Amino acid sequence: MTTVVNAIMAAIFYQPIPSSQTNDFYSFLLSLFYFLIFIMFFVSMLFPGFQLSLFTSFSLRRIGDKIVVLDELDLKSKKTLADQLKKFGADSEKLNEHIKELTEFFEISPVDRDPSGILNRLEYILDVARYRFRSLIKLYAPKVDENALSTLEDTASIAQVIHLINRIAKHYYNLAKKFKNYYIAQQVEFILPFLIDMAKSYFRALPATTLEVPIGDGIGPMVIARMYREFGVNEVKDVGNEMVVGEAVFQNRKLILLKASGPAGRVGKPGAAVRQIVKSMEGKINLIVTIDAALKLEGEETGEIAQGVGAAIGDPGPEKYKIEESALEYRIPLVAIIIKQGFNDAISPMIKTIADKADEVINRVKNLVLETVPEGGVALIVGIGNTLGVGNAA
């Protein structure tokens, strides 16, 4: 260090300082430096805004470094959507405009200050939004058929969600920047890793829609498809609302097996189908079983199976309500079987661990039917979830 000080002094004064004086001089400089730091610390305490703005700018810089990941995910998902639209005859010149229109599409939730009839209004809004979204896709990709349209709708929805996450993160980042607000910046910094993780999870779903392979959420329909095969159900009936039903007999008990119509990416309206079936049979059903993927808690194992009571369905409300209402009207026991998985596994291509659980779920359903449905009775088994890559009859 002495050599360095010597060199600096030599450069300044064009002559070296005698070595006997150098140590004293260095000690003096060091003391001065510490003294200045000490003074600055106390002075900065007189101006707390200065410290805060310093921390804010550090925080904003860290957010800025991370937020580019969301930009990349947004860009790549839009590119995938553009490729898919082009595959079905989209106009290359207006592609950017079309992508913007699709990814910025929104729906407004119904007013909840007067909750009476809110589920009907919500269902109506969701139906109209879906109809409008599909019409737009059809308009931009004129060569798309009905099956491919459902899958393309999934791709567009994923791009839309990733774009929304990016927009929200950027909104708060820019807000913190604009007002130099430390507290907003901190909140964005805390939540950003979760947003990035969520956006990555959605991004992982894209290859499933482009390749048309089942996703983790499709375990419910896959169980039903396997039951069709096991019980030799060769024909299924379209019951409307994008749902199909097949009938089988298991140890003198009738099984009505319901799922969304595959293999395109559909979830259908299981609630409406259940209501329709229960009404048509005047409630002469001994058991309703819903099978669905459910989010696991951290620490739980992927593919764990659990059984409970209620309707296992993760819709915004209307479909679940219809299932509960139908069960209640005729006092039909409502049993739920869930296959636990992380959010990431639920929306990305199905992993083997989850696919391997289908047989175990079928065994559980069989035991349940034997236990609760008398001979000659009827059980309605519903596979809830996206049926992408899962066909219908055997």
Place this chain on the structure above:
Amino acid sequence: MSEKISVFFEQTLNIRPISQLECTQCKHKVERPYKEKEYVNKIVEDKCPKCQSTMYVRAIYVYPQPKQL
């Protein structure tokens, strides 16, 4: 683009799904790479290596990847 996100894109976009086929007669199961337009319950052209009967797609899945970045 950072290296981490490049690896993420590469791992995510280049998945290789597997089709698990089952013989309609002897229930023998085989795995092979997924072919385009295949879906669960679809009868495929592959023949059972044991009894030469027709096979169908029993499941389509991917093997869990090593922890992604």
